[in-house]
Amino acid sequence: MRHLMSPLDFSVEELDQLLDLAADIEKHPSKYAHACDGRKIATLFYEPSTRTRLSFETAMLNLGGSVIGFASASSSSAAKGESVSDTIRMISCYADICAMRHPKEGAPMVAAMKSSIPVINAGDGGHQHPTQTLTDLHTIRSLKGRLGNLTIGLCGDLKFGRTVHSLINALVRYENVKFVFISPDELRIPSYIREDVLNNNHIEYKEVERLEDAMPELDLLYMTRVQKERFFNEEDYVRLKDFYILDKAKMALAREDMLVLHPLPRVNEISVEVDDDPRAAYFKQVQYGVYARMALILTLLDIHVEEGE
Amino acid sequence: MRHLMSPLDFSVEELDQLLDLAADIEKHPSKYAHACDGRKIATLFYEPSTRTRLSFETAMLNLGGSVIGFASASSSSAAKGESVSDTIRMISCYADICAMRHPKEGAPMVAAMKSSIPVINAGDGGHQHPTQTLTDLHTIRSLKGRLGNLTIGLCGDLKFGRTVHSLINALVRYENVKFVFISPDELRIPSYIREDVLNNNHIEYKEVERLEDAMPELDLLYMTRVQKERFFNEEDYVRLKDFYILDKAKMALAREDMLVLHPLPRVNEISVEVDDDPRAAYFKQVQYGVYARMALILTLLDIHVEEGE
Amino acid sequence: MRHLMSPLDFSVEELDQLLDLAADIEKHPSKYAHACDGRKIATLFYEPSTRTRLSFETAMLNLGGSVIGFASASSSSAAKGESVSDTIRMISCYADICAMRHPKEGAPMVAAMKSSIPVINAGDGGHQHPTQTLTDLHTIRSLKGRLGNLTIGLCGDLKFGRTVHSLINALVRYENVKFVFISPDELRIPSYIREDVLNNNHIEYKEVERLEDAMPELDLLYMTRVQKERFFNEEDYVRLKDFYILDKAKMALAREDMLVLHPLPRVNEISVEVDDDPRAAYFKQVQYGVYARMALILTLLDIHVEEGE
Known part of the structure; x- marks a missing residue:
């Protein structure tokens, strides 16, 4: 049995296979509409995340399965002092696969050790969020046609952003990838x-x-x-903040085929005037996230749907 | 694509068609049991409302579809500062139709403008709650056989009650409708x-x-x-409150075929001794609400089920 | 129509039948996979209980049905002052069967009186929790092969533990059952x-x-x-607490075929070193709870699945 804890759990070859599957799901959704009939996913969200939780639930429903779970710790038995290890042994009696979001780093790993069903890390504190990385990779691959030979800008909080670190780790496995890091000095990419x-x-x-x-x-x-x-002082913040807001004027400097991605939710770092630009891909990214999670569920459950129409 | 924002969004003819459909669903539920197979409704409730939320979810499940969503803002990404416009674009990737309850007037309208799926206003602050009005109309039409030629009493808080205002707006479109407004002076129907x-x-x-x-x-x-x-002073409240409590004694003054409706939840404005009176229709109203919402979902998704047994 | 309020609602014969059904479900799950197609359970949890709620939801999903409900009172209309009687009349329009957890003793009984669907008491304050007892009985019967001729130790808080009281009440109906009560003096089994x-x-x-x-x-x-x-003084607690913690050393004193059960969640009263002991049955108990609830749902809905493979 296999879990997903980190974006690097899959080799490049395995990842290729998973993203091929995601692409096939996009092309032939009806072929997969009953692949998980009678199966259940448990979404165990010890901290709320509507986007991620609903993406997993949508993925399982699109495959014909169903959903149990909780959306926040307050309505869970964690409040009664139960350990994650005990919770996952209970959930193993209820569901076929599980997506766990937890504020504590490593909690999904602890769960996986005692689980008799596949556990997906759906975000553990500031540590890992591998299905966001799968989503990002699938979006890039689908819209650019490749994961190598790319010059990739990463902008904003590059020091604390787990999404950014995971994406870098995943992309360095491809050929001829170059990075441009755009951040204030306080929030530079960590030295490690x-x-x-x-x-x-x-x-x-x-x-x-x-x-x-x-x-x-x-x-x-x-x-x-x-x-x-995150800034050291108010002065720096005022001086710098506009450098990291993407607007029409900055988009005018970019290539015709440059893509804009964002893990969402955005607050104001991308001006809404950019939303209608054909290069804005952050809402499409949400859709790609569903396909990637569908492919992941099928892969971890080792369910194979016949090829062909 | 069509949304439902206000009870007046449908013309009298369209409404007739929708209520005919609701009546057919009541008569032949199995005909519709798979009409929404593979479809999903998203119930986005930024404030809790069990009755309305579960009515939508029941409606979709009765049609063979499934449900994603959240029951309160605390477990949603609104807490992270996401706009309703961004949320609906995310939800458009997950679901086929959406019912949104929001404490802020106009929020579902803002959502509808950016949505690529039909949005149903499931209550926006003190503003509109169109599916309550559909429920009321379908209940009246089913139990009285008509929406015109009626003398309708509206009792209680007629100043702030959005349900009452919507119902009046909807009923004036039918012939020979008369109203009797029963309220304390402080809570009279607004002059507009x-x-x-x-x-x-x-x-x-x-x-x-x-x-x-x-x-x-x-x-x-x-x-x-x-x-x-809502009262100006305690004295008025004490003097008047019993005038607006419906009990057996007051029911004795009514016609044999007078119907009692209530949007629920009731607190004490209808005495429980009235519940067994055959004229009490407020619990049947809940059931009619499910049929009305089933008809609404089919209408907005433009799904047509063949006529006949 | 029948409800389940107390573990004694079923006669010994009816219980035998129900547990036979649970055993058949375990052996032939696919036979029951569509027994509740098109049916809905409402899980009305006025206080959170992940284990019990998800067990009911899993049971209904395993039978092909679906789920509506709420996981805590804060997201329910109880907050608006609605009575349990009114809520169940609403829910009767939505679902086919209902499981209710309520902090107030007797609330599910009040609901049952006004309900037009079967109501299952899923725990009412310190009073009853009959499906835990069904779970316990089914676990014992499945793993020991019988409910009579047993010497049963009950350990811990025997004064306030409703689970323990219910189990005693249920087991005294079988032949040659002996009890050993293990508790501090403060928490002895009540005199009644x-x-x-x-x-x-x-x-x-x-x-x-x-x-x-x-x-x-x-x-x-x-x-x-x-x-x-629960202890009268800190001194007593310190002196006694280790007497009631089950560990490997204490397990070494037990018979080869002694079973360990626990209603869960456990905190530290069973050391994790016991988990891998083949006599530890508390996680299997969770699984038996699903089968017992599946059998209960079928029984209360009067749904019969044909015998044979």
Whole structure:
């Protein structure tokens, strides 16, 4: 039995297979509409996340299965002091697969060790959120046709953003990927990523402070939010914040085929005037997330649907 | 694509068609049991309302579809600052139709503008609650056989009750409808309804302060709650409150075929001793609400089930 | 129409039938996979209980049915002052059967009186929790092959534990059942159970203060939690608490075929080192709870599935 804890749990080959499956699901949804008939997913969300929870539930329903679970810790037995290990043994009697979101790093891993059903880490604190990475990869692959040969801008809070770190880790496995990191000095990419992940793998990258400076060369811009409380002082925040807001003017500097991605929810780091730009892909990303999770569920449950129409 | 924002969004003809469909669903439920196979409704309840939420979910399940959503804002991504516009674009990737309850007037309209799936306003603050009106109309039509030629009493808080205002707006479109408004002076029907809706349409109405005075002439009595905090002073409240409590004694003054409706939940404005009176229709109303919502879902999704057994 | 309010609602013969059905479901799950197609259970949980709620939902989904409901009072219309009687009349329009958990003793009984669908008491305050008892009986019967001829140890808080009281009441109906009560003096089994249930039925029992003293003679050990706040003073708690913690050392004193049960969630009253002991049956118990609830739903809905493969 297999779990998904980290975006690197799958080899490049396995990932290729999973994303091929996601693409086939997109093309032939009716072929998969009953693949999980009679199966159940448990969505165990110890902290709320509507987007992620509903994406898993949608994925399972699209496959013909059904859903049990809870949307926040307050309505769970965690309040009665039950351990995650005991909860997953209970859930193993109820469901066929489980997606767990937990504020504590490592909780899904602890669960997986005692589980008799596949456990998917749906976000554990600031640690990992592998299905966001699968979503990002599937979106890029579907819209750009490849995961290598790309110059990728990552903008915003690059220090604390787990989504960004996971995506870098996943993308360095492909050929000829270059990064442009766009962030205030306080929120630069951590040195362990620069050293261990980028330098050791001989990955080309540069760091800039202003989004404008990066725009012209990007194949892809991955936006994230910059929270005010991350800045050292108010002055810096006021001076810098507009550098990290994507608007029409900045989009005018970008290539015709540059994609804009965002893990959502966005607050104001992408101006709504960008939404109608054909290069804005962050809402399509939500749809790709459903296909990626459908493929993941089928893969972990080892369910194979016959090829062909 | 069509949304439902206000009870007047449907013309009288369209409404007739929708209520005919609701009646057919009641008669032949099995004919519709798979009409929405593979479809999903999203119930987005930014404030809790068990009755309305479960009515929508029951309606979709009765049609063979399934449900995703949230029951309160605390477990939604609204807490992370996401706009309703962004949320609906996400939900458009997950579900086929959406019912939204929101404390803010106009929020479902804002959602509808960015949605790629039909949005149903399931109550927006003190503004509109169109599926309650559909429920009321379907109940009246089913039990009285008509929507015109009726003398309708409306009792309770007529000043702030959105349900009452919507029902008046919907009923004035039918022939020979007369109203009797029963309320304390503080909670009289607003002047814009008296002027714009009633006088301009030459609708007959009168206003009385005591339920007893109205009972004998009514074909239908629509009860609503009178909240203590709406009164100007304690003295008035004590003097008046019993006038607006429906009990067996007051029912004795009514016609044999007068119907009692109530949007529920009731607190004490209808005495439980009235519940077994055959004229009490407020629990049947809940059932009619399910049929009305089933018809609405089919209509907005443009799904047609073949006629005949 | 029939409800389930107390574990004694079923006669010994009816219970035998129900547990036979549960056993058949375990053996031939696919035979029952569509027994409740098109039916709905409403899970009305006025206080949270993930284990019990998800067990009912799993049971209904395993039978092909679907689920509506709420997981806590805060998202229910109870907050608006609606009575349980009114709520169940609403729910009767939505669902085919209902499981209700309520902090107030007797609330499910009040609901049952006004309901037009079967109501299952899923726990009412400190009063009854009959499906836990069904679960316990089904677990014992499945793993020991019988409900009579057993020496049963009950350990922990025997004064306030409703689970324990219900189980005693249910087991005294079988032949040659003996009890060993293991608890601190403060938390002894109540005198009305000693007098009315045990002595009047000529049931053999003894009371001991230490788990070690009871272990060697037991066929079955039913563990429950001892809460610190139940003790009269801190000194007693410190002196006694380890007597009621089951660990490997105490298990070494028990018979080879002694079963350990626990209603869960456990906190620390069973050491995790016991989990892998083949005699530990508390996680299997969760699974048996699903079968018992499936059998209960079918029984109350009077649905019969043909015998044979």
